[in-house]
Every structure is written in C-alpha cells, then in structure tokens.
Amino acid sequence: MNYKLLKRPEGETAKYAAEELLRCLSAMDASVCEGEGGIELSLVIRESDLNNDRIMISVKDGRGEIAASNEGALLIAVYRFLYELGCRWTHPGEGGEHIPVRSFEKDMPNVVLDETPSYKHRGVCIEGAVSEENALEMIEFLPRVGMNSYFIQFFRPTVFFQRWYEHWQSLTLPKKTLTAEDVDGIRDRLVGEIHRRGLRYHAVGHGWTCVPFGVAGDGWQKDEDENYPEEYLSAIAELDGERKPWNGVTLNTNLCYSQPVVRTKIAQAVVDYCREHSGISALHLWLADGSNNQCECPACRDTRPSDYYVMLLNEIDELMTAQGIDTKVVFLAYVDLLWAPERETIKNPDRFILMFAPITRTYSKTIRESVDEERDFTMLPFERNKLVFPRPVGQSVTYLREWQKNFSGDGFIFDYHLMWDHAKDVSYMEASRTLFDDMKNLDLIGLDGMISCQLSRSAFPTGLPIYGMARALWDKHADFDATADEYFTAEFGKDGADVRAYLEGIRERLLPDYIRHRIGTHDSHVAELASSVPAFVEEFCTSHPEIKEKATEPWRTLAVHAEYCVLLSRLVKASAEGASCEEVAKELHVYLSEHEMEVQHRMDLWNTMCVVVHAIRLSSKPFPENLD
Secondary structure, rough: OEEEEEEEEOHHHHHHHHHEEEEEEEHOOOOEEOOOOOOEEHHHHHOOOOOOOOOEEEEEEOOOEEEEEOHHHHHHHHHHHHHHHHOEEEEOOOOOEOOOOOOOOOOOOOOOEEEOOOOOOOEEEEEOOOHHHHHHHHHHHHHHOOOOOOEEEEEEOOHHHHHHOHHHHHHHHOOOOOOHHHHHHHHHHHHHHHHHHOOOEEEEOOOOEEEEEHOOOOOOOOOOOOOOHHHHHHHHHEEEEOOOOOOOOHHOOOOOOOHHHHHHHHHHHHHHHHOOOOOEEEEOOOOOOOOOOOOOOOOOOOOOOOHHHHHHHHHHHHHHOOOOOOOOEEEEEEEHHHHHOOOEEEEEEEHHEEEOOOOOOOOOHHHHHHHHHHHHHOOOOOOOOOOOOOOOHHHHHHHHHHHHHOOOOOOEEOOOOOHHHHHHHOHHHHHHHHHHHHHHOOOHHHEEEEEOOOOOOEEEOHHHHHHHHHHHHEEEEEEOOHHHHHHHHHHHHHHHHHHHHHHHHHHHHHHHHHHHOOOOOOOHHHHHHHHHHHHHHHHHHHOOHHHHOOOOOHHHHHHHHHHHHHHHHHHHHHHHHHOOHHHHHHHHHHHHHHHHOOOOOOHHHHHHHHHHHHOOOOOOOOOOOOOO
C-alpha cells in the first residue's frame, strides 16, 4: 500500500518522528511503501507551546494529520497514533516493541483524539549499573509511552557506567576500565539522542559542592587523591572543629555556605556551565548528597541550610538574568533541606522548579492513602546534624507543604520506586500498583509530575512498573487493572491473564513487607509461605511449556526469573527460620551471574544483589544507607 507524508515541520525531531511513523507502518503491513495515494498524512506543529505536550490527531480513512504543540510532543503523537493501531512498547530494549501484523488495504482505523497529559514533568533519571546501550534504550523508550524528560546526573556520570563496564557484583564477566574521555563520549552521544527525540534534558544535580573548586564528584566512592586545593579545604563545612571531606567522599561533603565567596563560586560555575552546554531544559542545583553534616561554624550554626540555599539560588538567578540565560534551575527539598527556610524567600519563582525528594519514605502505603493521614503528622524538629528524617510518606508531605507556603511555582516529585523497593517485591505486582497510584495522585500534593530516580534496567520479570507509571502520568484517570491486563496481553498474548495470576501468587508467597523489614526477622508464617514457592513455580512452568522452551524474549525472562524466585524463597525461608543464609545466597549470586546476559536489558545484577544482601539480613550495613 502506498504511503505519502504530505508535510512535516523542519527540525531533527520532526524528521525522526516521520521516520518512526514509516518504520512502524511498514512493519505492520509489509506492502507499505512511499508513493502517491493510499495513506496520506501530515505532521503539524500547532500552538507552539514548549511547556505543554498537547497532541491532536485526526486521521480518517488513512488521511489526515498528526499534530502537537511542540516537536517532542509531535513524536509522542506519532507513537500515540501507532498505539491506536495496536502497537505497544512494554519495556526498554529487546522484546519490548510489539507491532501487530495487519492489512491497511482492508482495515485502516480512524483515529481522532485531542489530549493533554495530566502532568507536565514525565521523566527518568539515570541510575544503577548502565551500559551506553541501556541508557539509549531508555531514551528511545520514553516518548513511545508518552514520557518527555531524561536526566543525566553529575558533571561526569562515571559511576553509573563504571558499575556496568567494571561488572560490579558479576562473578563471570571480564572487567573493562573506563577513562574520563570514555564517559564524556558516552554522555555526549546520549545528549545528542535526547535532543534528537525532543526530550527535555535535565543535567547535573550533585557536584556543585566540589567540581567548581577543582575536585571531582563522579560518584559516591572515597577519593584516592587527597591533595585538595586550599580553596576547597577552606570552603568545606566545619564538623567537630575540622574542615575535611565528610567520610572521605567529596560528593557527600557540604560547604560553609555562610561564606559569600563560596556562594559566588558556585553561582559563577552555574552560569559558566549554562553558557558552555546548550540545550539544557532544567539544570539541577543540589547541595551535597550527605545528611547531618552541615557546617557548625559560628556563622552557619544558627541559620538553617535551606536559608543559605535560597540565598545561593537568588544569587544564581541574578547572574543568569544579567547574562540573558533563561535555563530553568531545579532546587530540592531533600534530607537536611526538607526543613524549609525560616527567613529567606525565592525572589524570582519563574526561574525555579521545586523538586521534592522523599528518599526516606516507605512504600507500604501510597501517597493517596498517606495524605488522608497527613493531619496526624507533625514535622520533626530541626536540630543541626541530629536530624531524624520522616518515614511515612504522609509525614514527608508535611515538609513539602512548608516549602509550598513560600514557593508557589512549578514542582515535581523525584522518587525512588524503581531504585530499591521494586526489588523487594519480586513479583513487581505490588510495586507496580503503588507506583501507578502515586502518579495518579500527585496533584493531591501540589506537584506537576515525576522524574523517576530509577534503574535503567527494572523490568525483571516485567516492565509493568514503568509502563504503568507512564500511563498514569499521562492520564491520572487511568485504571490500574485495565493497564495491567493490556500489558500482559501485549507481552504474553492469550496467556497474559495466567502470567498475571502467577505473579500475584508469587507476591502472596514472598511477602514484600518481610523483605522491607516491616515484619519481624524470625516469622514461621513467612517461612511457611516461602516454602510453598518451588511447587507453585513448578506447577506454572509445567502448565506453560513456553517458559521452559524460552519461546520468546518475555518467556525467556520469566524462565530466568522463575528459578530466581525458587532460590530467593530458600533464602527467605532460612532467614525467617533463623538458619544460616550464606550458602543459598552464594548459590543465588552464582545463578544470576551465569544468566545475567540472558536478561541484561531487564535486570540490574549490581542493584539486585546489594538490595537482597541487605534485605535478607546478610549485612548489618544498610544499603542504601537510609532505606527500609
């Protein structure tokens, strides 16, 4: 069947949108080729609104237009049109694209819709152990499910790529050393792919407390080089009468923010970075990634860190305004900065975006459930370097409300559903439902979207969490069960309902709340439930030969996951019975290492082992340092 694109806007993203449209139409119907007559479509930019992603599609009998309010939204609109034709994208990478075979000669559906997403900010932040290909697959995936932003943390995101290429936690793969030039090259290529798809590029975050002073901030490891510049040493926060990197990690080290010279140094670095790096939609200006390590010098000790933070933000705005830089700056309410300023206020709210990062929250309750309990919570007192952080998400929201009293501008949540908690729900079913519900209800806490701080590879056993997250951010009225049914049908066809029921059964037998430490360490009921997992898994595998045959990529993933569930059940049983866990933990580690490459694009071995080791009480050292 002939296909002709009558018109499209000039621009790299519009060109890519046209290429993707033809690629998918041709994959659906092999007879589709460029020529006169047949399918005739136009790609159009209407309204020219960079801040809102409205899409407008009117295609009848194979003729019409796909329109949007900006180029990035136009690409989303193309995928939305293809979605209506039956295409599904269930997770990043191999096996995640599902394009149906159909004859447009016999059946060309009419598509007429006009939609604006429920939330403006819909993005993902790089985390975990990541290859360049993994990051590219995520960037490729985002607009396909209606997402519009990608965030590359740090000046140089070494640690994320280092974890993969050096194969942290792998027992089988050879290590590859990355140079700074390697990492810069990866980052720059990814930025190019972000721009190609019209995504909003978020940049930096942590690092402003060390990089402007000539000190690297590429990760959370201790620094080997302790020959710090004197300018940096004099700027470091004073703790117990000393100025030195906090626990040897410069990225986690706060500064003496009462010093005007320190604030000026950071402010000028922000301006310089914006001038040297074009195309940044939102520059994140965060302080150190530590907590309870604020400066105790006489000038700092009686002023909240958030007051000095707002002073710094205002100085940055003044410099940027003077030099005609219109880049948005993201500031955060996070750990010590959850306590809002007492005296200072942001002078130009239009410059800034508030980021609420409730990293110490639990995921046993949703935002919606917790908001109902919010009246029962009060803020814990601010006591310098002796702070106790909120655990229930409803209590975390009380801190957000204090910030919102003095800042009525744009804001989003930066949350960690797919960083750690999903690994504690091996089925992903409870984690998916919680994430979906949280995204639907962000308006209850006055926020306009989410940048998900998450693993690039978080689809083991399914991509339902991120698929549902994207759906709920686009449409807060969406239904979880309908979305889940759609997902499982796309991945597993007629067996989708069986797979969903099987994973719900896994959730009932490997209790997420036990792995979250919300149930006592020794519990006979937990052990009994875990004991039932091997027979349950075997029964499902026997009745579905596709899993043992690894018939398709989703079934192959489920096969690797099934044995993981059996090994994990043995680990949970031993832990709940008070028996030694060491041998089965080693067996699990060996199994995942040996099968990692079968599911590499879905499972992050580094994160899985770190979370499991902590969660099953094999280590008294928390990982990460402040989660349940």
